[in-house]
Each structure stands twice: as C-alpha cells, then as structure tokens.
Amino acid sequence: MKDIDKSFRKDTETEFPLREELKPRSVTAPDGQVIEIDPLQDYFCQEPPKVHKQSYFRIVEDFYNWARAHSLWILGFGTGCGAIEMRPLMTPRFDAYRYGIQWRPTPRQANLLVISGYLSVKTLKRAIRAYEQMPQPKYVVGLGSCTINGGMYWDSYNTIKRLDDYLPVDLYIAGCMPRPEALLAGFMDLKKLIRKGKAEGANKYAENFDWYKANQKSVIKDWDMPDYNW
Amino acid sequence: MMRDLHDHLKTRYRLGDLAERRANLAFVDVARADLRALLVELRDVHGFTHLSLLTAVDWIEEGRFQLTYLMNNRTANRSLGLRVFLDRADPVGDTIHDLWPTAATYQRELREMFGIAFPGSPRVDEEFILEGWTDMPPYRRDFDTLAYSQQTFSDREGRETHDPRAHMAKKLNPEGQR
Numbered sequence: 001m002k003d004i005d006k007s008f009r010k011d012t013e014t015e016f017p018l019r020e021e022l023k024p025r026s027v028t029a030p031d032g033q034v035i036e037i038d039p040l041q042d043y044f045c046q047e048p049p050k051v052h053k054q055s056y057f058r059i060v061e062d063f064y065n066w067a068r069a070h071s072l073w074i075l076g077f078g079t080g081c082g083a084i085e086m087r088p089l090m091t092p093r094f095d096a097y098r099y100g101i102q103w104r105p106t107p108r109q110a111n112l113l114v115i116s117g118y119l120s121v122k123t124l125k126r127a128i129r130a131y132e133q134m135p136q137p138k139y140v141v142g143l144g145s146c147t148i149n150g151g152m153y154w155d156s157y158n159t160i161k162r163l164d165d166y167l168p169v170d171l172y173i174a175g176c177m178p179r180p181e182a183l184l185a186g187f188m189d190l191k192k193l194i195r196k197g198k199a200e201g202a203n204k205y206a207e208n209f210d211w212y213k214a215n216q217k218s219v220i221k222d223w224d225m226p227d228y229n230w
Numbered sequence: 231m232m233r234d235l236h237d238h239l240k241t242r243y244r245l246g247d248l249a250e251r252r253a254n255l256a257f258v259d260v261a262r263a264d265l266r267a268l269l270v271e272l273r274d275v276h277g278f279t280h281l282s283l284l285t286a287v288d289w290i291e292e293g294r295f296q297l298t299y300l301m302n303n304r305t306a307n308r309s310l311g312l313r314v315f316l317d318r319a320d321p322v323g324d325t326i327h328d329l330w331p332t333a334a335t336y337q338r339e340l341r342e343m344f345g346i347a348f349p350g351s352p353r354v355d356e357e358f359i360l361e362g363w364t365d366m367p368p369y370r371r372d373f374d375t376l377a378y379s380q381q382t383f384s385d386r387e388g389r390e391t392h393d394p395r396a397h398m399a400k401k402l403n404p405e406g407q408r
C-alpha cells in the first residue's frame with residue numbers, strides 16, 4: 001500500500017501531560033496530618049501477570065482443558081458494528097447457550113473477550129483494562145476484518161489495525177461482519193483449540209508483557225492507569 | 231418564500247446571494263459581525279427556532295474555514311443555512327451557546343476536530359471525542375489520515391486493494407468486450 005503524501009510527518013514530539021488528579025502530591029488530612037499520595041501506585045496492585053503453569057501430569061491438564069472448553073463466559077462488551085451480531089446468538093434462533101456459551105456483564109465474571117469489530121484508540125484502553133481484569137484462564141477472539149488488518153478503517157487515524165499487537169488473540173473470525181453462524185463455528189473452533197491446549201493467549205501475554213505494554217503505550221498517549229490493571 | 235425573506239433581510243444585513251438548493255432549503259453567506267443579530271432575528275421573528283447543526287468546511291485553497299449554521303423553521307418546514315468565513319491562519323469563531331445551549335457541544339467538536347476557537351463557550355477546551363490527541367486537528371485537510379495511520383499502526387501483510395471500477399468491470403465482463 002503506497003502512501004500518497006510522503007511529506008506528512010506525524011507529531012511524535014508532543015507528550016500528553018499526566019492528568020492533574022493522577023499526579024503524586026501531598027495532601028493535608030482534616031486532622032492536620034500531611035500524607036503523600038500517588039494515585040497510580042496507591043490504589044492499584046503493580047504486580048505483573050504471571051504465567052499460569054501447566055499441571056505436571058498430561059492427563060490432568062487435558063482434563064482441565066476439557067473443563068475449560070465447556071465453560072465459556074463472554075464479556076458483554078461490544079466495540080464495533082460486529083457487536084450487533086452477538087445479540088441474535090442470545091436468542092432462540094441461534095441459541096449459543098446450548099453450547100455452554102453465555103454472556104456476563106463484568107470482566108470478573110467472564111473469561112472470553114470478544115473484540116467485536118473496529119477498536120478506536122479510546123476503546124482500546126477500556127478493552128485492555130477489561131482484559132486484564134478477567135481471571136485466568138482467559139481467551140480473546142477477534143471478530144471481523146477490522147480486528148485482523150483494519151478492515152475498511154485501514155486508513156483511519158483513530159482505529160488500530162492489528163489487534164494482536166495489543167492483546168493476545170487466540171482466534172480470529174473473518175468477515176465484515178461475520179454472521180451468527182460464523183460466530184458459532186468460531187466458538188466451536190475455539191473449544192477445539194482449548195481442548196488441544198493451544199489457546200494460551202493469556203500466558204503469551206504474561207511472557208511478552210513488556211512488548212505488549214510498549215505497543216499499547218505507543219498508541220494510547222493518555223495513559224491514565226497503572227501498567228497492569230489487575 | 232425564501233426569496234422574500236432574503237430580500238427583506240438584505241436591507242439591514244450584509245448578505246451574499248441566496249443559493250437555493252430546494253424549495254425549502256437555501257444557503258446564504260453572512261458577514262461575521264452580522265451573524266449574531268441575524269441569528270436572533272431569525273429565531274425570534276421569523277420562526278427559525280431550531281439549530282439543526284453547526285459544522286465547518288476547510289477551504290484550504292482559499293485559506294479559510296466556513297462555518298455553517300443550519301436553522302430550521304418547523305412550522306413552515308424550511309431550512310436556512312448561514313455561512314460565515316473565518317481566517318484559516320487564526321480561526322476564532324463567536325460562541326452562540328447562549329442562544330442555543332446545544333451549540334456548545336458543536337463548538338467543542340469544532341474546536342477539537344478543526345482547531346477553531348470559540349472563546350467563552352462552556353468546556354470548549356476539554357477533550358470531546360479524542361483522547362490524548364497530540365497531533366494537528368484531524369479534520370483539517372492538511373492532516374493526512376492515511377500517512378498518520380501508516381506511521382502509527384502496523385500493517386498486516388496480504389492486504390489487497392482493488393479499484394472498484396476496474397474490479398467490477400473485470401468481474402462483470404471478463405473478456406473485456408464493449
């Protein structure tokens with residue numbers, strides 16, 4: 001793909017300042033005591049994610065994986081147009097529940113993050129937070145061509161092009177947008193991957209944590225959260 | 231109808247020619263100094279009570295921004311667009327948030343996407359939809375969105391682009407007959 005304008009250079013000099021309320025400072029408590037606070041350190045745990053070790057016996061790990069494959073809880077977080085195709089899955093016509101796939105409202109109760117389409121930089125920040133708050137083992141599915149190579153937002157200034165630069169994707173479902181049948185087929189494939197022990201995205205994330213963080217921070221200028229949002 | 235209104239207003243305000251798009255839609259250029267008085271008169275006397283939208287066009291070749299105030303008269307089902315031109319080098323508009331509170335939101339968007347300042351408009355300097363944006367306002371025409379995206383996000387190999395016209399011609403008529 002050729003660029004039409006070689007002369008355009010984006011501004012890489014300007015730093016986005018840290019928000020006022022997040023700066024370390026000292027406050028005087030009502031009783032006159034002066035305390036130092038650092039909002040990004042004090043309220044969050046800074047511990048980076050850990051690799052989830054496999055069990056010692058192969059047969060036990062296989063049993064775990066079998067069990068994991070049968071308990072997919074999707075975080076109800078729709079990012080792009082693809083989110084509209086997840087709704088029919090919850091209805092009798094497509095009925096994903098018969099495969100043991102269900103939706104939950106909060107990251108703490110879910111283990112499958114479906115990025116349902118284009119992801120603007122602003123939403124990416126929320127998606128990262130949501131992903132990091134989900135308990136292990138957890139999986140990411142990218143839905144639609146926007147998550148694969150940018151789709152029709154390939155020249156947009158504000159949507160990312162490759163989701164796997166920022167989050168560990170276990171499976172992509174191609175299409176613009178993929179039909180609910182394609183989603184069901186994709187979830188079945190994900191189950192197969194999990195049973196084979198190949199859906200190791202969360203471990204990959206923990207192993208290459210610095211690489212992912214560097215990529216994330218290169219596009220999210222207004223980084224107003226701790227490095228790991230556990 | 232629009233003509234009558236234009237003739238009526240022309241005597242007191244510096245107006246350009248009336249550009250009629252449909253029977254009930256017309257545009258007219260207004261001098262910046264007359265804008266406020268004209269908006270108030272249109273709203274209070276001529277029934278254009280609704281500000282449908284406030285948007286901008288970047289005429290980069292002429293070195294100016296155009297602000298379009300689209301007003302709507304609901305009872306008569308008529309729309310009138312007022313066009314005001316601002317210098318592109320130093321774009322400062324006049325806030326009208328006290329006439330229509332909704333204008334504050336439009337002005338905030340224009341501030342962010344075109345870099346047009348509206349002094350006095352509430353929360354106009356806060357971020358609107360972008361977050362942590364450090365480059366030039368992205369709706370300006372000298373902002374190259376393709377180049378920006380190539381410098382910011384990485385491509386995946388294997389993406390093909392077809393010219394829609396050539397592609398459909400080949401698909402519908404593979405032999406290339408006329």
Ligand code: SF4
Pocket residue numbers: 080081082116117118143144145146147151152175176177178
């Ligand atoms: S792949 Fe298509 S349907 Fe999905 S988010 Fe992108 S543009 Fe929308």
